[in-house]
Amino acid sequence: MTEGLFHEAARPRLLACGDAAVLLECASAESARAWQDALSEAPEVIDTALGATTVLLRGDPGALRQRLRATPTPPPRAIAPAADTVVIPVHYDGPDLAEVADATGLSVSEVIAAHTGQPWRVAFAGFAPGFGYLSGGDPRLTVPRRPTPRAAVPAGAVALGGGYTGIYPRPSPGGWHLIGRTDIVLWDLDRDPPALLLPGTEVRFVDRSGGVER
Amino acid sequence: MSLIVETCATLALIQDRGRYGHSHLGVGPSGHVDSQAAADARRLLDLADDAALIETLGDLNLRATRAVTMAVTGAPAPIEIDGVPVAHGRILRVAAGSCVHVGRPIVGLWVVVAVAGGLHARPVLGSRSTDTLAGLGPAPLAAGQSVPVGPAPVPKPRADVPSHVTGGDVRIRIVPGPRDDRWPRGVTDLLAATWRVDPRSDRVGTRLDGPTLPPPTPLPSGTEPASEPVVRGSIQITTAGLPVVLGPDHPVTGGYPVIAVVITDDLPLLAQARPGTVVRFTLQR
Numbered sequence: 001m002t003e004g005l006f007h008e009a010a011r012p013r014l015l016a017c018g019d020a021a022v023l024l025e026c027a028s029a030e031s032a033r034a035w036q037d038a039l040s041e042a043p044e045v046i047d048t049a050l051g052a053t054t055v056l057l058r059g060d061p062g063a064l065r066q067r068l069r070a071t072p073t074p075p076p077r078a079i080a081p082a083a084d085t086v087v088i089p090v091h092y093d094g095p096d097l098a099e100v101a102d103a104t105g106l107s108v109s110e111v112i113a114a115h116t117g118q119p120w121r122v123a124f125a126g127f128a129p130g131f132g133y134l135s136g137g138d139p140r141l142t143v144p145r146r147p148t149p150r151a152a153v154p155a156g157a158v159a160l161g162g163g164y165t166g167i168y169p170r171p172s173p174g175g176w177h178l179i180g181r182t183d184i185v186l187w188d189l190d191r192d193p194p195a196l197l198l199p200g201t202e203v204r205f206v207d208r209s210g211g212v213e214r
Numbered sequence: 215m216s217l218i219v220e221t222c223a224t225l226a227l228i229q230d231r232g233r234y235g236h237s238h239l240g241v242g243p244s245g246h247v248d249s250q251a252a253a254d255a256r257r258l259l260d261l262a263d264d265a266a267l268i269e270t271l272g273d274l275n276l277r278a279t280r281a282v283t284m285a286v287t288g289a290p291a292p293i294e295i296d297g298v299p300v301a302h303g304r305i306l307r308v309a310a311g312s313c314v315h316v317g318r319p320i321v322g323l324w325v326v327v328a329v330a331g332g333l334h335a336r337p338v339l340g341s342r343s344t345d346t347l348a349g350l351g352p353a354p355l356a357a358g359q360s361v362p363v364g365p366a367p368v369p370k371p372r373a374d375v376p377s378h379v380t381g382g383d384v385r386i387r388i389v390p391g392p393r394d395d396r397w398p399r400g401v402t403d404l405l406a407a408t409w410r411v412d413p414r415s416d417r418v419g420t421r422l423d424g425p426t427l428p429p430p431t432p433l434p435s436g437t438e439p440a441s442e443p444v445v446r447g448s449i450q451i452t453t454a455g456l457p458v459v460l461g462p463d464h465p466v467t468g469g470y471p472v473i474a475v476v477i478t479d480d481l482p483l484l485a486q487a488r489p490g491t492v493v494r495f496t497l498q499r
Binding site: 015049050051053054056125128129131133162169189194195 | 234235237238239240241338339347348349350389390391392393437438440441442443444445447448465466467469472475476477478498
């Protein structure tokens with residue numbers, strides 16, 4: 001990925017998104033984060049939301065188009081400020097663990113080693129309150145979503161899908177592969193902020209399958 | 215002062231204008247399903263823009279512990295105070311101890327029941343809206359529950375507000391994109407088809423049944439499309455080739471490509487379309 005010197009060339013593509021928002025399609029996740037930062041305080045912007053490589057801007061599309069034109073390209077930003085590392089102990093006993101091993105050509109213990117072996121980072125939030133899409137882990141763990149979503153996934157399920165990993169904050173339907181579970185509470189309204197995982201947060205998974213508790 | 219829920223045979227939810235600015239927490243907007251009906255009720259009762267009110271599918275009985283002023287807007291439904299029929303879209307004086315019955319709508323889906331002074335509920339992230347997908351905000355109303363009402367001066371007289379909900383086929387205006395370019399014919403097939411509202415529709419999305427659209431063109435990378443933020447009114451095309459129009463309780467991000475977005479003014483029309491209603495899309499001029 002070419003960054004830095006040539007980022008002036010990578011202006012985001014502005015896509016129509018109804019009569020009360022526009023969608024910016026950026027060259028990379030880092031560029032999307034930078035554009036969200038650059039525009040979130042602009043007077044024309046009511047609200048923003050971040051996707052993998054896109055930024056949603058709510059507001060009048062005409063005014064937003066002008067604001068975008070008048071805004072110089074910000075340097076891509078990899079890390080959100082004040083990103084503390086969150087450690088998540090996982091029991092790796094998910095129902096799809098063997099399937100993931102098959103799909104990736106790894107053994108079950110290699111899947112666990114890959115998942116815990118390097119830190120992940122919350123790329124963006126979505127799907128449910130407190131759900132973070134975690135990227136930047138071991139690329140060998142890239143598996144597509146399940147062809148048919150499960151009707152019920154328990155809270156705390158640790159899953160893989162579309163190159164991301166994530167943890168279901170509450171019982172819900174879900175289309176990702178379940179590889180484990182954690183007791184960590186992802187969403188708590190009595191906490192400020194209620195979400196444990198915010199965009200930019202670094203996450204390390206630790207294997208607790210052996211029943212070892214801290 | 216409060217309203218007591220005597221019986222609630224269908225769904226009745228507390229809603230305000232919604233919860234914005236929390237997408238980084240994975241929290242979507244929720245809020246009024248029919249913003250036109252909510253605005254009608256607020257105007258009748260001099261309510262603030264952020265007032266909370268009840269949205270129900272009907273068959274709801276409420277008792278007032280003190281004299282209150284109310285209004286019922288949205289889908290037209292039979293209304294009675296102590297068994298005496300009263301008008302929809304009109305300021306209603308309800309004496310202490312009186313029972314207000316809101317029947318099932320004659321046409322449309324959602325009936326709005328508002329009280330001068332507004333309804334009190336514990337705000338969650340700045341809003342008293344119930345997000346049915348996220349499980350945030352007040353629980354659905356249940357029999358025996360007491361809903362506190364704020365103090366209010368007697369509202370000024372206002373002319374009745376006719377309901378915008380008339381039933382029948384609906385024509386919904388759209389803006390193509392953001393992902394219309396995933397289909398070689400763009401929105402042509404979406405505009406040409408006649409759709410029907412699927413009974414599995416809810417506040418998360420209005421599902422439409424009709425001719426399946428061809429699958430979207432694969433991405434050059436050969437990968438699945440990355441999740442991206444969505445807005446209410448986004449028309450997602452599912453793997454089955456059918457449209458789902460996102461409602462107020464939509465998630466922050468979605469994985470299906472969005473072929474077009476319904477314009478803001480036509481969202482109430484779609485929100486009030488019953489299962490089986492014929493829906494046609496047209497380009498916004």
